[in-house]
Amino acid sequence: MGILTWTWIIVGLTFALYIGIAIWSKARTTGDFYVAARQVHPVLNGMATGADWMSAASFISMAGLFAFLGRDGSMYLMGWTGGYVLLAMLLAPYLRKYGKYTVPMFVGERYYSQTARVVAVLCAIFVSFTYVAGQMRGVGVVFSRFLEVDINTGVVIGMAIVFFYAVLGGMKGITYTQVAQYCVLIVAYLIPAIFISFMFTGIPIPQIGLGAALSEAGQRLLHEDAGFLLQKLDQIQRDLGLPAFTQGVKPRIDVFAITLALMVGTAGLPHIIIRFFTTPRVKDARASAGWALLFIAILYTTAPAVGTFAKMNFIKTTHDKSYTEAPSWFKNWEKTGLIVWVDKNGDGKMQYGPGAPFKGKPKLIKTEGGDLKRGEYGQVVVANEVIPNTRNEIYVDRDIMVLANPEIARLPAWVVALVAAGGLAAALSTAAGLLLVISSALSHDLARNVFFPSMTERTELIIARIAAGLAVMMAGYFGIHPPGFVAQVVAFAFGLAASSFFPIIVLGVFWTRTTREGAIAGMLSGIIFTAAYIIYFKFINPAANNPQHWWFGISPEGIGTIGMIINFIVTTVVSLMTKEPPQEVQHMVRNLRYPREA
Numbered sequence: 001m002g003i004l005t006w007t008w009i010i011v012g013l014t015f016a017l018y019i020g021i022a023i024w025s026k027a028r029t030t031g032d033f034y035v036a037a038r039q040v041h042p043v044l045n046g047m048a049t050g051a052d053w054m055s056a057a058s059f060i061s062m063a064g065l066f067a068f069l070g071r072d073g074s075m076y077l078m079g080w081t082g083g084y085v086l087l088a089m090l091l092a093p094y095l096r097k098y099g100k101y102t103v104p105m106f107v108g109e110r111y112y113s114q115t116a117r118v119v120a121v122l123c124a125i126f127v128s129f130t131y132v133a134g135q136m137r138g139v140g141v142v143f144s145r146f147l148e149v150d151i152n153t154g155v156v157i158g159m160a161i162v163f164f165y166a167v168l169g170g171m172k173g174i175t176y177t178q179v180a181q182y183c184v185l186i187v188a189y190l191i192p193a194i195f196i197s198f199m200f201t202g203i204p205i206p207q208i209g210l211g212a213a214l215s216e217a218g219q220r221l222l223h224e225d226a227g228f229l230l231q232k233l234d235q236i237q238r239d240l241g242l243p244a245f246t247q248g249v250k251p252r253i254d255v256f257a258i259t260l261a262l263m264v265g266t267a268g269l270p271h272i273i274i275r276f277f278t279t280p281r282v283k284d285a286r287a288s289a290g291w292a293l294l295f296i297a298i299l300y301t302t303a304p305a306v307g308t309f310a311k312m313n314f315i316k317t318t319h320d321k322s323y324t325e326a327p328s329w330f331k332n333w334e335k336t337g338l339i340v341w342v343d344k345n346g347d348g349k350m351q352y353g354p355g356a357p358f359k360g361k362p363k364l365i366k367t368e369g370g371d372l373k374r375g376e377y378g379q380v381v382v383a384n385e386v387i388p389n390t391r392n393e394i395y396v397d398r399d400i401m402v403l404a405n406p407e408i409a410r411l412p413a414w415v416v417a418l419v420a421a422g423g424l425a426a427a428l429s430t431a432a433g434l435l436l437v438i439s440s441a442l443s444h445d446l447a448r449n450v451f452f453p454s455m456t457e458r459t460e461l462i463i464a465r466i467a468a469g470l471a472v473m474m475a476g477y478f479g480i481h482p483p484g485f486v487a488q489v490v491a492f493a494f495g496l497a498a499s500s501f502f503p504i505i506v507l508g509v510f511w512t513r514t515t516r517e518g519a520i521a522g523m524l525s526g527i528i529f530t531a532a533y534i535i536y537f538k539f540i541n542p543a544a545n546n547p548q549h550w551w552f553g554i555s556p557e558g559i560g561t562i563g564m565i566i567n568f569i570v571t572t573v574v575s576l577m578t579k580e581p582p583q584e585v586q587h588m589v590r591n592l593r594y595p596r597e598a
Helices: 003-024 030-038 042-053 056-098 103-110 114-146 151-201 216-222 229-239 252-266 270-277 282-300 303-318 328-334 398-408 413-451 457-480 486-510 516-540 560-577 583-593
Strands: 339-341 394-396
Touching (some): 003 413, 042 270, 042 413, 056 252, 056 486, 114 151, 114 413, 114 516, 151 303, 151 398, 229 303, 252 560, 486 583
Antiparallel strands (some): 339 394
């Protein structure tokens, strides 16, 4: 059977499993819908948290970042992993003891203000929509290649699946679906990594194979002499005019800012925080955090190896090869427009090197029969201005590297299909968690607690499902029109979370003097500054998006660090200038941290 047939079978079976779980675990109360009735076992909650956490950015983009950024890609791994430790140790147990459904509920009651609650709701929705755009983009990328449909059609299919189990099952359905999705995505990620590690180095453990020497079989496969895999890739990149793979090139201040923004942004993400409300006890919340870290580490420690293997395979199968002899994987992905060859020198060979092959993103011109229009040597005609003064003739979307890796390595068709199912599981699991945050923010935090406090539980559940449906449609729109590649879009979301929620939650738990005026001013100043910086450099003036024009040399992906500092300063100063919180609020905060205090 071919890749398409295997994909339909494996993806169809996994989708049937998700839908079956949603029907079995249908939410019947608001407790089921928001926090799965607080009855989820710590191990299962750890797996669900892992799936919720390991989004399309983790599954699809992280290895792609390593492939094209080399050592600089580690800032994403360190930021996301370190941030989860920060969340699990610093915030999760206290928020779980507080016992409310959502972050805006904590903000509203801790800061004794409906205004603070509304501001928190708006921040949660803004952050979640930015994040979910990356997930729906990932769904479209997977569908466009493996089911041979348009990216936009793939996004619509993903919307329909998420709509079904998120709207029907709420947190209860999402939790048990995410347990299944974790099993699918981790198996799909590890199998090709183990295969390729063994092919290159003779070692089946990717984490060890990354630093190992090439085996005799690997030398024959890659047409390389004996030596270490990383040393060979370093030399190959230098020969192409690229920086050594193990050499960092980004400004150190930007690497630090991006890492910190991702770290503290993690600790402020509403869809991760809400997972700790689903366990029966505070003790179970701590245990589930430990299990989640273990489940996350399995994939995160494998990602650098996958990215390295993918980059080596990509160069070896494309550079200086005649297009007429191009491997099947290249032509398969070429149909999606996510990899494009522009023959600048007219020699009929594909050349990969530094620089961009053309300005902007590819706009492929298709004939009436649906085939790509090609020039004299078979190159794709693009509706962009070609850049003649670079040696690079290949445009490659970094989001395809994990998905294309099994094909590049010529692994069996069922492995390729399994990776497709894993990518979909990663994107859909996180999208569902984000949509629930949006739904609960609108139905519980706004409708129930601000506008209609006397509504019945049945009415609230109906509103929650309607809000989830509307959120799915909005998410689909952002998936069709994303502001960047998956990991970049997700990095923006983390920056927004870092600049809005993290300081307010930390100060709310650990400083009794924080006032409502300070919290409101801090949230608004942090998120407005961060959003304005991102919008300016990504949309208003993208030509200026380079280190020469960045403030302090910090990119839009890392500006959340500055936004967080602004939030801390503004919150602290305004709190000291305003009347201290009521005594009952201060007592509540002390009791939150010291349960034995009277």
